[in-house]
Amino acid sequence: MKIALLAGDGIGNEIMREALRVLDVLRSEGLKIETQEALVGGAAYDAHGDPLPDATLKLVQQSDAILFGAIGGPQYDKLPRDKRPEKAILGLRKECDFFANLRPANVFPELADASTLKPEVVSGLDIMIVRELVGDIYFGQPRGITGAAPNREGFNTMRYTEAQIRRILHVGFKTAMARGKRLCSIDKMNVLETTQLWRDIAEEIAPEYPEVQLSHMLVDNCAMQLVRNPRQFDVIVTGNMFGDILSDEASMLTGSIGMLPSASLDANGKGLYEPIHGSAPDIAGKGVANPLAMILSMAMMFRYTFNRTDLAARIESAVRAALATGLRTADIATKTTKPCTTAEMGTAVVKAL
């Protein structure tokens, strides 16, 4: 097993440190894992003038899995687009064809009261969002800003090929088969041709999975239904941009964006594992970030790339046990609990392993 460690920027470093403490325990028990660190995002830009240096990409290509913290920061927001930290994560996804992004939104029973929604709405929630990750308006050409003020024009292109749609829908159907056998495909077919094609292909593929109950929902309605009655969903499959937005929304059902891990997989099971949140510049450097999304992303790595469901389940149980002690970082703290630090939460998970 070879893992590339890309901590990135802001709280990326703080949460990665805690995940590595968990990994160290497994290593001390004899788990054979080779790890190598590399710079990415703003940190790589600062050191080398490039958010995704060749050496980092090469390491990623030679590794079986990648643990990724977070990238970005306001100090980079005015750089040319190809120098910005976001270019690194987008470039890695594209270069490695990590097209299938799994974002599970589960409510741990210990956290049912941490959501801003009522516990009776979110308790027991278990949704898997399958987000396409290498197509859509994120990558479509043409794109840019043309003309001169006051007549400038900005444009992006929403594009999906049939092949791109088919392969992510198959992931959606297979994911549903392994769970509650209900798949809800999210589109905006009432306005956008790209997503009309998406819906048509979903209908075409459905007979290959007779046990899966396929439904469709427009994205605006889905955003509303996620807060009205989120437990109606089992697996959601959608495009890159809708998936980005809906998964941040779904994270709040679980209590905090600091709880939501993700796996970004290629066709062979190689994967990049990262929390869905960003570098959180507003709290970076304070040691208060929630490390659990990062630690749970490592659990997903063991499940999806290394086929070690035993280790994945063990890490997930340790997270639950840590929460059961009552420990809460600020993002999931109640009015009556004193928030703990990133390191204290990491220690609790390590102790519970």
Ligand SMILES: NC(=O)c1ccc[n+]([C@@H]2O[C@H](COP(=O)([O-])OP(=O)(O)OC[C@H]3O[C@@H](n4cnc5c(N)ncnc54)[C@H](O)[C@@H]3O)[C@@H](O)[C@H]2O)c1
């Ligand atoms: N994959 C990634 O690396 C990734 C993902 C999203 C955003 N970003 C980048 O991160 C930067 C900041 O973006 P943003 O502020 O819109 O989103 P963000 O996810 O970084 O933060 C949003 C809010 O959630 C809080 N938050 C996020 N993670 C948390 C955690 N683990 N514990 C506690 N609180 C947490 C933050 O403090 C902030 O208030 C931008 O440069 C953006 O491009 C990177």
Ligand SMILES: CC(C)[C@H](C(=O)O)[C@@H](O)C(=O)O
């Ligand atoms: C940082 C950004 C490019 C990224 C995205 O939009 O995909 C992030 O928001 C995410 O959800 O991983």
Ligand SMILES: [Mg+2]
């Ligand atoms: Mg996002």
